[in-house]
Amino acid sequence: MYAPGSSQAPQLRLVWVDRKGAEQPLPAPVHNFVMPRISPDGRRVAAALEEADNQIWLYDLARDALTRLTFAPGDNVDPVWTPDGKRIVFKGAGNRLFWQPADGSGAAEALTTGPLSSNDIPSSWSPDGQALAFVETIGNQSVWFLPLQDRKPQLFDRGETNESAPRFSPDGHWIAYTSLESGRSEIYVRPYPGPGGKYQISTEGGGEPVWNPKGRELFYRVGNKMMAVDVTTQGAFSAGKPRVLFEGAYVGTPRSLPNYDVSPDGQRFLMLKGYRASPSPYANQRRAELV
Numbered sequence: 001m002y003a004p005g006s007s008q009a010p011q012l013r014l015v016w017v018d019r020k021g022a023e024q025p026l027p028a029p030v031h032n033f034v035m036p037r038i039s040p041d042g043r044r045v046a047a048a049l050e051e052a053d054n055q056i057w058l059y060d061l062a063r064d065a066l067t068r069l070t071f072a073p074g075d076n077v078d079p080v081w082t083p084d085g086k087r088i089v090f091k092g093a094g095n096r097l098f099w100q101p102a103d104g105s106g107a108a109e110a111l112t113t114g115p116l117s118s119n120d121i122p123s124s125w126s127p128d129g130q131a132l133a134f135v136e137t138i139g140n141q142s143v144w145f146l147p148l149q150d151r152k153p154q155l156f157d158r159g160e161t162n163e164s165a166p167r168f169s170p171d172g173h174w175i176a177y178t179s180l181e182s183g184r185s186e187i188y189v190r191p192y193p194g195p196g197g198k199y200q201i202s203t204e205g206g207g208e209p210v211w212n213p214k215g216r217e218l219f220y221r222v223g224n225k226m227m228a229v230d231v232t233t234q235g236a237f238s239a240g241k242p243r244v245l246f247e248g249a250y251v252g253t254p255r256s257l258p259n260y261d262v263s264p265d266g267q268r269f270l271m272l273k274g275y276r277a278s279p280s281p282y283a284n285q286r287r288a289e290l291v
Contacts, residue, residue: 012251013275014045014059016268021246023273024239027064030275031057033260039085039102042264045080046079046102053112053132056090058102070100072108080122085127089122092199097122097134097146111151123257124167126192133166133175135256143177145193157190161211164256168192169211176201176209176218178256187220201229201239208258212266219262219269224249226269249273 012033015028022288028104036047045059046069049164054075059066070076074093079089085102092098092108097120100108109133112120117136126133133156134148143156144167168175175192178185187201204253206220206227218229218239225247230240251272253259261270 010251011275014047015250015271015273017248017250017271018268019245021248022248023248025273026059026061028059033272034254035257036261036270036272037079037081037082038261038263038270040083040264041085044102045261045270046081048077048079048090050077067104069102069104070108072098074159076108078121078255080125080132081128083125089125091121093154095120097132111146112153116234120157121164121255121257123165126168127170127172133168135164135166141256143175156192156194159182162256165207165209165258167209167211167258168217169233170213174237176211178207178209187218189218189231191237199239201231201236201242202227203242206242207256208253208260209260210258210260213262213264214266217266219245221252221258221260234291238289 011030013030014028018023030047032051034045034050036045038045043061046056049057054077056070056076057066057068057078072092073094076090076092078091079088087099088102089099097111098108121135122132123135124133130148130161133146135141137143141162142163143154143163147153163177163179166175166177173192174189176189179188184205185207187206188198189201190198201218202220206222207219210219216231218231219226224258226245227242228245229242230239251259
């Protein structure tokens with residue numbers, strides 16, 4: 001007995017899912033997409049294609065066109081749009097952080113002069129575009145910020161356990177992140193730049209936090225469930241009870257950061273779904289002819 005296998009990268013499809021779980025596949029070709037990120041104007045998607053050559057590509061939603069952005073040697077992955085949509089930050093050669101014009105008009109420029117640790121993952125820009133939240137791995141994972149003004153990394157908090165997936169709130173005053181401090185992954189929110197207390201958002205585990213771009217709501221995932229929590233960020237912070245929006249077998253994260261994104265209007269989720277080509281309708285007929 002044997003089972004057929006393949007060394008090829010997984011084939012994934014980009015799909016829209018609305019708040020009730022209705023699914024609409026995009027016409028983009030299938031690839032091993034990782035960390036899809038919607039542009040601030042909602043017109044394009046940046047994602048790494050982790051296949052034979054790990055590079056960042058852009059998908060134009062209106063034109064149905066997939067175009068390669070990065071060409072520098074090595075792996076270029078984990079894209080993050082700047083708030084104005086003009087540049088994309090990513091992790092590149094030597095485990096440094098780079099950015100590059102999103103219109104392809106220029107080459108990549110290093111934001112950091114050397115590797116900050118064995119693994120650095122860009123995560124989220126502050127709404128004013130002045131600080132980049134990223135994850136640094138030195139033993140445990142910790143949340144850091146890279147101020148654009150002086151480009152000197154600043155530690156947000158070095159906890160006793162892994163902290164990851166930092167995301168700025170739409171108003172820029174709060175950071176959502178994941179932490180293992182309770183013994184399992186949970187979602188927390190803390191004020192930025194601090195100081196201040198922290199607020200636990202999830203109640204039964206969770207990861208991959210993403211704010212509703214319109215504010216007043218925070219999304220995260222628990223297994224196959226997409227969760228939503230109403231939040232108040234003006235004045236004193238408060239959070240409601242988590243509720244399930246929809247459930248589906250969409251691809252989870254390979255690196256703690258969200259492996260999905262939310263449309264600018266907060267009404268649709270860009271998810272990744274495993275793809276299996278439909279067999280030819282003539283396959284059984286041909287098999288019969290050969291018997």
